[in-house]
Each structure stands twice: as structure tokens, then as C-alpha cells.
Amino acid sequence: QQQVKQSPQSLIVQKGGISIINCAYENTAFDYFPWYQQFPGKGPALLIAIRPDVSEKKEGRFTISFNKSAKQFSLHIMDSQPGDSATYFCAASPYGQNFVFGPGTRLSVLP
């Protein structure tokens, strides 16, 4: 019940394309859903996050879509750039406590 599933495991997108990563959870106690970007040898960096009281949040080229009834959420990266090539992790947190992370998606954006 604590697991967060994430797909795809890897993703290759052409420059300018849309990258879409999906996550699903089961624990209804989760109330905070962040996305992190991690470059090799670095710690995860917070990209964008959403609470379950909204269905979508947009910050620049990054958008989270949230479906509370389906217990699913996704990250959309518009106009993907080679600099976006990294590993992306979704996570979920019950009441601001410990994060449960998905297994990650390795994104490669081709020039």
C-alpha cells in the first residue's frame, strides 16, 4: 500500500517534443505529490508538486495532472530540451512526512 508505481522506465523524446511520465499510488493517506529531477552524481531537485485538491498545476514547461479517483498523476514536459535529459522521480507523502518514491524514469532528449 506504500508503493508508488512509475512508468515508463526509460523514455526517448526528440527536441521540442512532449515528455510524459506516469505514476500511480494506493495509499489514500498521501496528500502531497512532488516530482524530482536528478542528474548523475547529484541529489534530487524539486521540480513541481501538487496537492489532491487541484487537478492540474503548471510551472513553465512542466505540468502535473492529478486524477484523485484513479489515484494517478503524471508529469508533462513541454518543448523538451536536451538539458532536460535526467532521471525523474515521482513521490508521495502522507501529511508532509516521509516521501515514498517511484523507481524513476530515465529521460533522454535527442537534439
Add this chain to the structure above:
Amino acid sequence: ETGVTQSPTHLIKTRGQQVTLRCSSQSGHNTVSWYQQALGQGPQFIFQYYREEENGRGNFPPRFSGLQFPNYSSELNVNALELDDSALYLCASSPRGGHEQFFGPGTRLTVL
């Protein structure tokens, strides 16, 4: 504003040894969480400290222990190291009551 810092950057130990990793939280943050990230996997929650007390623990054995100091910095101690303890250890800080967690660069531990 200084972000989360961790030391050392890299560490090599042998099986059975003990290790201490250190973390300084971001200015104004009083809660520190530790995560273990094995190669190719997502971070796994070890424990969280708030006001120098453990405030939640993941599925890790007692040989993983921690401390938080009055200035909110923190230590992670691992006793009787095993080969499977080889991983990137991440520290994250957050303001109490805030949902965001901000991660440091991590300490890469290799156990031989």
C-alpha cells in the same frame, strides 16, 4: 541562503566497519530526513528528525541510527556495514509543517 550540504562526498569502507555521515540543513529548516538510494533505484526513507528526536522511521534495521543537533544539523551512523549498504545517502531538510523537502548532493558510500 545556503542549501543542504553533506559530507563527505565519497567514502570507502570495508564490511563490518562503522561510518558516520553528516548533513547541514538549509537555513530556517528544522526537520531533517535521511534516504538511501541504491544504484538505479528511487530513494528509500530511513528516518526523520525533528527537534533532536526521531520522528518516523522506514524499514531499516537498528544498526542505522541518527542524531540531530540543536543547530538542526544531523548525522547518520551505520554500524556493522554490509556490502548491500553501498549506496548514495541523501539528506533532505524541510521547514516544520511544510511539505517540501530539499535534498543535498548526497554521500556515495562504497562497502568492500
